[in-house]
Amino acid sequence: MAIPIAYNIRNLKLRKGLTIMTALGIALTVTTAVFLMALLAGLDKAFVASGSPLNVLVLRKGSQAELSGGFDGALFPTLRELPGVSKNSKGEPLASGEWVVVIVLPRKDGTGEVNVSVRGMMPAGLELRPNVKLTDGRWFTPGQREVVVGKNIHSRFSGTNVGDVLDFAKGKWTVVGVFDAGGTAYDSELWGDVNQIAADFDRQGGYSSAYLRATDPVAADALKNRVSDDQRLKLEGMLETEYYAKQTSSGKPIQIIGTFVAIIMAIGSCFAAMNTMYAAVAYRGREIATLRVIGFSRPSILTSFVLEALLLSLLGSILGILLMLPFNGLTTGVGNQVTFSEMVFSLQMTPRVILISIAFGLLMGLLGGLAPAWHAARQNILTALRG
Amino acid sequence: MTLTRFVTKSAFRNKRRSILTVLSISFSLILLTLMMTIWRGFYIDKGSAESAQRLVMRHRVSLTNFIPGYYREKIRTIPGVVAVVPNSWFGGIYKDAKPENFFAQFGTDPDEFFKVFTDFKIPDDQLAAWQRDQAGVVVDSKLAEKFGWKVGDRINLKGTIYPTNLELTIRGIFTAPQPTQSVYFNFKYVEEAVAWAKGQAGTFGILADSAENVPKVAAAADAMFHNSPQPTKTESEKAFQLSFVASLGNVKAFILSICLAVVFATLLVSANTMAMSIRERTREVAVLKTLGFTRGKILGLYVGEAMTVAVIGGICGSLFAFAMVAILAKAPGIGLFFGGMQVTPGTLAVAILVSALVGFLSAIVPSYHAAKIGIVEGLRYIG
Numbered sequence: 001m002a003i004p005i006a007y008n009i010r011n012l013k014l015r016k017g018l019t020i021m022t023a024l025g026i027a028l029t030v031t032t033a034v035f036l037m038a039l040l041a042g043l044d045k046a047f048v049a050s051g052s053p054l055n056v057l058v059l060r061k062g063s064q065a066e067l068s069g070g071f072d073g074a075l076f077p078t079l080r081e082l083p084g085v086s087k088n089s090k091g092e093p094l095a096s097g098e099w100v101v102v103i104v105l106p107r108k109d110g111t112g113e114v115n116v117s118v119r120g121m122m123p124a125g126l127e128l129r130p131n132v133k134l135t136d137g138r139w140f141t142p143g144q145r146e147v148v149v150g151k152n153i154h155s156r157f158s159g160t161n162v163g164d165v166l167d168f169a170k171g172k173w174t175v176v177g178v179f180d181a182g183g184t185a186y187d188s189e190l191w192g193d194v195n196q197i198a199a200d201f202d203r204q205g206g207y208s209s210a211y212l213r214a215t216d217p218v219a220a221d222a223l224k225n226r227v228s229d230d231q232r233l234k235l236e237g238m239l240e241t242e243y244y245a246k247q248t249s250s251g252k253p254i255q256i257i258g259t260f261v262a263i264i265m266a267i268g269s270c271f272a273a274m275n276t277m278y279a280a281v282a283y284r285g286r287e288i289a290t291l292r293v294i295g296f297s298r299p300s301i302l303t304s305f306v307l308e309a310l311l312l313s314l315l316g317s318i319l320g321i322l323l324m325l326p327f328n329g330l331t332t333g334v335g336n337q338v339t340f341s342e343m344v345f346s347l348q349m350t351p352r353v354i355l356i357s358i359a360f361g362l363l364m365g366l367l368g369g370l371a372p373a374w375h376a377a378r379q380n381i382l383t384a385l386r387g
Numbered sequence: 388m389t390l391t392r393f394v395t396k397s398a399f400r401n402k403r404r405s406i407l408t409v410l411s412i413s414f415s416l417i418l419l420t421l422m423m424t425i426w427r428g429f430y431i432d433k434g435s436a437e438s439a440q441r442l443v444m445r446h447r448v449s450l451t452n453f454i455p456g457y458y459r460e461k462i463r464t465i466p467g468v469v470a471v472v473p474n475s476w477f478g479g480i481y482k483d484a485k486p487e488n489f490f491a492q493f494g495t496d497p498d499e500f501f502k503v504f505t506d507f508k509i510p511d512d513q514l515a516a517w518q519r520d521q522a523g524v525v526v527d528s529k530l531a532e533k534f535g536w537k538v539g540d541r542i543n544l545k546g547t548i549y550p551t552n553l554e555l556t557i558r559g560i561f562t563a564p565q566p567t568q569s570v571y572f573n574f575k576y577v578e579e580a581v582a583w584a585k586g587q588a589g590t591f592g593i594l595a596d597s598a599e600n601v602p603k604v605a606a607a608a609d610a611m612f613h614n615s616p617q618p619t620k621t622e623s624e625k626a627f628q629l630s631f632v633a634s635l636g637n638v639k640a641f642i643l644s645i646c647l648a649v650v651f652a653t654l655l656v657s658a659n660t661m662a663m664s665i666r667e668r669t670r671e672v673a674v675l676k677t678l679g680f681t682r683g684k685i686l687g688l689y690v691g692e693a694m695t696v697a698v699i700g701g702i703c704g705s706l707f708a709f710a711m712v713a714i715l716a717k718a719p720g721i722g723l724f725f726g727g728m729q730v731t732p733g734t735l736a737v738a739i740l741v742s743a744l745v746g747f748l749s750a751i752v753p754s755y756h757a758a759k760i761g762i763v764e765g766l767r768y769i770g
Contacts, residue, residue, distance in 0.1 A: 018659060025655040028648050035644075064484065064547050067451055102449040113630075115449055169448055170616070201452065249486070261418060261645055265652065268414035272656040275407045279663045332637060 002300050003291065008308040011280065012315075019312060022276040026316025026361055027323060029265040034324040034357045036258030038347040043251040043334065046345040050184035051240030054086075055128060056223045058210040061236045066100040070208040073097065075233055082226060084219035085212050088127055096125035097207035099198050103168045103190075105157045114333065114342045116153065118168075118190045120197030121211075128213035132186060137162035137177030142193045148177035150187040152331065152344035166190075169200035185244060188333075188344045211240070254334065266364050273368025277309050281376040288376050289384035302377040309369020310362055317361030321354055394691040401664065408660040409700040412742060415653040416704025417711065420730060420738045422642050422649075424712055428728040429632050430639075434625045435564050437506035439598040442605055443474075443627040444591040447618035450476075453587035454617050465607045467600040468593055470502040475574055475589035479544030479553060490530055491567070492544060493589075494574030497523070503594045506564050513538065513559030517573075523558035524572040531560045542570070551580040566716075593621070650741060653697075657749035661693045665753040672757050673765025685758040693750030694743050701742025705735045 012019045058079060060071040080095040087093050099120040104113045119125075123142055126132070140146040149160045159166055164175045173192065181187045198204045214220035220239060227237030281288070288301060328349045333342040399405045444462070446452035453475075462471045477492040497518045501507060509517075509525060517523045526536055536542070536557055544553040555572055578585045595604045605621040612619045622630075632638055675685055709730040716728065760768075 017662060021655050021659045021662075025652050025659070028652045028655075032645065032648055060550065062480075062545060062547055062550070102451045104447075104449055201448075252486075264414055264418050265649065268411045268652065268656070271407045271411035271414070272652075272659065275404055275411070275656075275660060275663075278403060278407070 003304040023316040027319035029269040030320025033262045037353040042345040042348040047248045050244040055240035056212045066209040070206040084223045086215040094128045094213035096122040120194035132181045146176045147192040152187040270368045277372035285384045298377040305373030309365045313365025317358045398692045398695040412700025413704035417708045420705040420708035441624040442593040444621040456586040470594045472499045472503045473588035491569040509561040517558040524555035525559040526570045528562045529566040661750045662753045669768040682758045689754035690750045694746035697742045697746025701739040705738035
């Protein structure tokens with residue numbers, strides 16, 4: 001027969017101080033784990049949501065990123081006229097030759113200078129990214145030294161309000177607008193006219209990348225193969241979504257360090273939980289013996305104590321998640337290892353993160369509670385009753 | 388029985404509890420020590436004496452922009468500059484794009500490279516061979532170990548930034564004070580293969596005549612190219628390396644918050660143990676009082692006991708972290724990150740001090756309550 005769970009709850013309530021302190025210890029570990037997982041979830045989301053499955057990115061063969069090298073501008077007209085490229089209302093193909101360069105901007109909070117990506121694009125570049133919305137000001141005018149800034153750039157760097165003037169490359173650039181790309185990688189970029197940017201960085205006559213918008217997913221796939229297979233072009237096509245999926249590796253250092261920290265802290269908390277449960281068992285020696293005398297079996301005593309440890313760790317996990325809740329949505333930056341520039345993303349406490357951290361907390365409780373519960377179940381009735 | 392003996396004896400009266408507490412505290416202290424070591428490596432250490440004498444010059448706009456190669460001779464004219472060498476990132480692919488096959492490849496000038504990187508050691512005959520073969524390459528000894536390279540082996544690199552592939556022959560193996568995971572080849576090879584690479588450099592490594600002159604040289608170099616179309620940014624080697632750490636995100640806040648969480652968790656664990664252990668001994672307190680122990684003395688006994696347990700945990704944890712860093716520094720991949728790091732005696736002392744403080748704080752409240760209890764009341768107390 002099983003011992004009712006109410007018995008465990010009452011026991012935890014009886015020794016309030018001990019319960020709260022142990023639960024807090026577990027809570028701190030869970031908080032750390034939630035924090036790290038939310039960070040990774042946010043990073044994943046930013047990269048996965050970036051890119052449209054209809055957009056085909058074209059790079060020079062062998063090039064891994066938009067930053068490394070470029071190709072001859074004379075190839076662009078060929079790309080533009082490829083079958084499967086969709087057209088806008090005026091009948092112009094949605095294709096944009098672009099340059100991505102990196103500049104250094106000082107952070108608003110004064111914690112140093114950060115590399116930031118600047119993307120020069122053709123007017124069609126805006127049309128083939130329909131998910132990007134202007135929130136303030138207007139788009140840049142081709143032929144002018146004007147830039148629009150992503151919302152993360154706007155919030156993290158000074159001098160990025162509409163009307164401000166930024167000083168980079170060969171002179172001054174006017175900020176004319178702010179855009180929102182829905183938390184994707186584009187939010188960490190500045191956009192301007194491709195010819196202006198190429199001129200300022202001495203890169204006329206070529207593009208680092210080209211974007212083609214296909215009419216449908218099948219056409220996108222065909223377009224990608226066509227570009228890669230054409231021996232004369234020496235170019236490589238890939239879906240924009242594939243390109244960003246590769247960049248999630250930027251989160252690797254956080255993931256490795258985070259896992260390590262969480263595991264070490266969890267081991268420490270396990271020992272603490274074990275201590276508390278041993279104390280609970282020692283304190284209730286006579287009580288356990290009485291339960292045995294009444295007729296509760298060893299397995300049911302074992303289960304009861306394990307349950308109590310699980311309850312304790314569940315309390316800790318919930319506390320830990322609550323502690324982290326105010327930080328949900330907080331934005332932070334990480335260096336993108338593909339573009340060498342800062343990529344801003346927000347902490348995302350997704351249901352998955354919460355479920356995993358509860359499981360993580362329960363595992364600590366289980367590991368910490370098993371040995372004391374075993375000890376409780378194996379106690380000799382007579383000695384325990386006398387003690 | 389002396390008082391110290393009494394304290395240590397009672398600290399381990401419940402062996403299992405004390406051991407669990409020590410273990411729990413030591414795991415927390417491992418983390419604390421590691422975090423402090425990383426902090427020290429990033430923000431406090433100035434690097435080796437040779438490294439402190441070196442500067443890195445790059446394009447003012449960003450690392451991805453080139454600076455003209457003719458700057459090299461101009462830099463030489465700055466007072467305090469001993470040697471200058473170009474270092475251009477090649478970013479080629481060795482075998483495949485897998486991260487375990489990644490290492491840094493720089494195009495440089497073999498004639499002057501080891502005159503700037505004076506702490507990199509290479510046998511004279513290997514250096515001479517490298518200088519003679521334009522398609523030669525010298526590799527870090529740790530990297531050679533990892534890939535099983537020997538002098539005379541071929542390395543093929545597929546270019547990503549430069550549209551060319553390099554077929555290099557290993558002419559020498561150098562040892563650096565810290566693992567660099569780098570190979571160096573003659574940049575002329577790239578210049579001859581790629582027209583637009585001619586006369587360009589990624590960065591310049593500069594050796595100053597003393598560490599004190601480094602800021603002066605940096606300022607003079609940047610002033611020299613201030614109004615040119617290619618302005619530069621020159622900083623000490625350490626500052627240059629730190630700019631990569633900064634790209635990992637807000638590392639300082641990250642480390643601090645982990646340290647805070649760890650210290651607080653340790654405090655909870657220790658306080659928990661002391662509360663349990665002191666409550667059990669209410670009757671013992673009364674006995675001690677009957678024997679003539681004053682309140683202050685009893686307070687001291689219990690605080691000492693908690694500190695003993697915490698300090699043992701601290702010593703175990705920090706020593707374990709010490710061993711861990713030593714092992715990690717040799718590991719492939721993350722070895723680069725832990726390369727120059729070491730748990731110094733100072734860090735160990737701070738870790739142990741923190742654990743002592745935690746022990747002290749955790750015992751203060753329960754001991755105070757225990758010491759205050761009346762003799763009769765205490766003697767009547769049943770567990």
